[in-house]
Amino acid sequence: MNGRVLVFGLVALLALAVGFDAWWQLNIGAPVPSALSGLPPTVQGSTGLPVQPRIAQGAEYERCLAMVPGDPAGAYALADAWEATGGGDGATHCNAAAQLALGNTEAGAELLEKLAKGSKAAPLARAFVFGQATQAWLMAGDAARAYGAATMALALAPDDIDLLIDRSIAAATMARYLDAIDDLNLALDRDPRRTDALVFRAAAWRHEGQLALANDDVTRAVAIDPDFPEAMLERGILRQRRGNLDGARTDWQRAIELAPDTATADLAQQNISLLEVGPRLR
Known part of the structure; x- marks a missing residue:
């Protein structure tokens, strides 16, 4: 079986990006x-x-x-x-x-x-x-x-990489992030250049509070494909977590440029809007 990458993979990224319990609400009316x-x-x-x-x-x-x-x-x-x-x-x-x-x-x-x-x-x-x-x-x-x-x-x-990624998505949807990481580890052992698996694992590490490991994975993904919009979305989230708000905004704007009129772009725009509102709320 070949990689589905950004078709079903986007389901996973949205779940990881916004929290697995919230993704289904975002997907209503898809x-x-x-x-x-x-x-x-x-x-x-x-x-x-x-x-x-x-x-x-x-x-x-x-x-x-x-x-x-x-x-x-x-x-x-x-x-x-x-x-x-x-x-x-x-x-x-x-x-x-x-x-x-x-x-x-x-x-x-x-x-x-x-x-x-x-x-x-x-x-x-x-x-x-x-x-x-x-x-x-x-x-x-x-x-x-x-x-x-x-x-x-x-x-x-x-040995099917897509199935391992799919199961990792199911595990992470249940907040079983370490189980998700185990499957993504196996997937990446088989193909270290799967940028979707790297981004999903970065997001799973982030949910586990392991921001350094998350950053390592998203950095690898960007090095392989600097125009991968979901990597830009995730890197922006990590930069925001570390207080680099300008860097986060730049990454999210790039995600929108790379994938306009997509759910990825919508999430990036929502994050940018929250950045703009945030200072006024403090």
């Missing part, structure tokens, strides 16, 4: 396509994210998935009818995609987890669907179920 970040390319639209291996094949499967972005209700009806006539894994997967597109994240997560458990597909394909279930459970606000799904995925694909 665009539906974000719910489809882990699904096949016909569902994802223009993201271009690779998603092999597939849980199913065939023209009907592709047709059903292709309907999801523009007509999720139609895709759901097609998948439901197809399941009733023996559509198998493909019908169930399309049903789950349609449920997510319709905003029924818990129902979609349940379907994905059930599919991954019961499918006779290859282990890597099942691991991928467990990974999708992990993301869907997080979007549904159930970090414990997300953690369980990620653990089942890793039992099938123990």
